[in-house]
Structure formats: C-alpha cells, structure tokens
Amino acid sequence: MTNASNHAVRQEWLNARRVAVKIGSALLTDGATGTLKQAWLEAMAEDVAALRREGRDVILISSGAIALGRGALGLPKGPLKLEEAQAAAAVGQITLGHAYQAVFGERGMTVAQVLVTPGDTEERQRYLNARNTIETLFKLGAIPVVNENDTVATAEIRYGDNDRLAARVASMITADCLVLLSDIDGLYTAPPAQNPDARRLVVVTAITPAIEAMAGDAGTELSRGGMVTKLAAAKIAVSAGTHMVIASGKELHPLKSLNEGAPCTWFLAAASPVTARKRWIAGTLEPKGVIVIDDGARAALQSGRSLLPAGVKGVSGQFERGEAVIIRDEAGGEVGRGLIAYSAEETARIAGRNSMEIQSVLGYAGRAALIHRDDMALLRDLG
Numbered sequence: 001m002t003n004a005s006n007h008a009v010r011q012e013w014l015n016a017r018r019v020a021v022k023i024g025s026a027l028l029t030d031g032a033t034g035t036l037k038q039a040w041l042e043a044m045a046e047d048v049a050a051l052r053r054e055g056r057d058v059i060l061i062s063s064g065a066i067a068l069g070r071g072a073l074g075l076p077k078g079p080l081k082l083e084e085a086q087a088a089a090a091v092g093q094i095t096l097g098h099a100y101q102a103v104f105g106e107r108g109m110t111v112a113q114v115l116v117t118p119g120d121t122e123e124r125q126r127y128l129n130a131r132n133t134i135e136t137l138f139k140l141g142a143i144p145v146v147n148e149n150d151t152v153a154t155a156e157i158r159y160g161d162n163d164r165l166a167a168r169v170a171s172m173i174t175a176d177c178l179v180l181l182s183d184i185d186g187l188y189t190a191p192p193a194q195n196p197d198a199r200r201l202v203v204v205t206a207i208t209p210a211i212e213a214m215a216g217d218a219g220t221e222l223s224r225g226g227m228v229t230k231l232a233a234a235k236i237a238v239s240a241g242t243h244m245v246i247a248s249g250k251e252l253h254p255l256k257s258l259n260e261g262a263p264c265t266w267f268l269a270a271a272s273p274v275t276a277r278k279r280w281i282a283g284t285l286e287p288k289g290v291i292v293i294d295d296g297a298r299a300a301l302q303s304g305r306s307l308l309p310a311g312v313k314g315v316s317g318q319f320e321r322g323e324a325v326i327i328r329d330e331a332g333g334e335v336g337r338g339l340i341a342y343s344a345e346e347t348a349r350i351a352g353r354n355s356m357e358i359q360s361v362l363g364y365a366g367r368a369a370l371i372h373r374d375d376m377a378l379l380r381d382l383g
C-alpha cells in the first residue's frame, strides 16, 4: 500500500470535469541553475494525458518565465527590479512555452499559450473574450497554458503571483476544481518545520481569521506566493463555486497521486455551485445601477422567473443595455444582480408597465423581460 492510498480520494476531485492546475516556478525550475526540470514536466504531461483520457478538460496556469529568464540572462540571485523581472519574463516565457509544446506534443497533446493581465479576467468585455477563447481551445482539444503577461503588466495592474491568477482563471472558466501544487502538501496549523505539533488541515469550509492566522508568509525566492496568496486564491475560487486543493508537487506525478488520495488540504465551495454566467454576473461585474422591485416581483424571481417591467418601482444609476445592475426590494435589501436588457432611460419609461406595452412606449419591440432569469444571480443562490 502506498502512503497516498491511506487517504480517501474526495468525491469533489473524482467528479471534477473541468480541472485547473497551478504549477509554480519552484516545482518546474531548478532554483540553483534557473533551468527547467524536464523530468518533472514530463511526468506532469503524463498525468494531464491521463486526466484527458478520463474525459476532463484541463487548463494549466504555469509560472516559470521569470525563473527561466533569470537563468538564461545570468541575473543575480535575490529580488529583481521590476524591469529586470519583466525582461527575464520576456526571455523565459519563450523557453517555457517551447518546453510545454515539446513535452506535451511528444505525448500527442496540443498546448496553447494564453498570456493574461488582471483586466482580461476582470473587465467585462475582455473577460468574455478570454473565456470564449479558452472554451474554444477546450472544444478543439487543446490544453491552455496560462501565465501572467509579465512583460507588459505594470506593477499597479499585475497579479504578481500566479495563485490568485489561477483562481481568477479557474472561476472565469467555471472550473470544478483548482489544484494549487505547492512545495508543501497543504495548510498547516503552524509552520511544520518549526513546530512539531503542526497539523495539516484536511478540509476547510470557511476561511476564518483563525485560518488566515495559520498562513505565515512562506514565499520563496522563485515563487511570489506563500500561503497568504494561496488563501486569497481560495477565497476567489470558493466564492465562485470552484473547489480548491493545495497538494504537494514536490514528487513526480502529483496529479496521479491526487487521484490516489494523496494528503492535501481541500477548500470546499458552497454546496450549490452557481452557473458560469451567474458567477460572472455576481462576482465580477461592477453594477451600474439599482432596480427596486415590489414584493410580487421578488416572489416571482425567487420562484425562478424573470423580472418583468411591471414589478419595477424605481430605477437609479446610469447604465446601458447589457450592463449589470443590483436588484433591491422596497425595504432596500439586495435580492440579486443581473444584466439588464434596457438602458436606464428606457427602464424608467417602461417601469410598472405591462410587457405588452413596451412596443407602444418605446417605439420598438424589445425583450419582454427586463432581466432574464438566465442573466440573473439571486443572492440566496450564491451563499
């Protein structure tokens, strides 16, 4: 019996149809020489191929550009200036992409390089673009390999660490599970190297201040993120309905080990995961206005129906068709958020009217629903 099989494999992992895996620099590169760990990547490619054979979509979020570029350029050890890190990334990203292409290609897989900045995963229009591209890559059977576009991202608009980037990407593409491969097999109650009583947590269902206090800053020279950024990633993932797991990537074949029940820490998302669209509407978009609805409309929404103009008591804010708005009841409580089918000005004109009257009021026949139920995320569904 292997050590790994002493642990139960979680159903969340077995059921995950779409899996995002974050690969850190410290696992993929040799810190001393700034070169790629070829055997590690080859084993990873075999693990990914196995997941693909199980019918899962796999997306990788891989660091390593700066570490590889630093080695190639002969930059000294220690912290780099921002422009040096950006120059190193420019050199290293080519090496990284080529390594993935060669190693995965030898095993019959096509990889696709996707370089993103925070705007691409957070701004509405570009978010949709990045998401659609990745969906298309999945459909075409390619494996997206994502990294931050370090060379152009400036300090203010960078993620800086791939833990949070991975969580954003995972939630953007509605991954069922995000695996953060680390140099440690989970979150411990205290740093295990210093404290013999430290215990690994198996499951975390809420990221409380007590949990946050357990995350000292364990960043290494190569990877920016320590446990602090991993917990930040967990918050992003879990609130988007994506389970996250921290597992060790120190040995070869970490995903195979996870399949066999390797020790790790799970951060479980709430029981009712929201749909991709609802995640986006509720979590990413900045609301541009508020729609106040009557009690009848609120009851209709809560029984799964769309919001019709008839139930609207008030409108505020400036928004265009397609933008996000907050839906409130007359007492001011938030009911949910949605993408509205009419502009603020049009909404004010049709508020309180029957949908049949839309054409006569606006002069054209628009959608009957002000906010379609598919474009709506109710607060009670998101908890």
Ligand code: GLU
Binding pocket: 024, 025, 062, 063, 064, 065, 066, 067, 089, 147, 148, 150, 160, 161, 162, 163, 222, 223, 224, 225
């Ligand atoms: N994007 C950086 C790189 O590829 C790494 C950031 C991180 O280590 O989290 O080198």
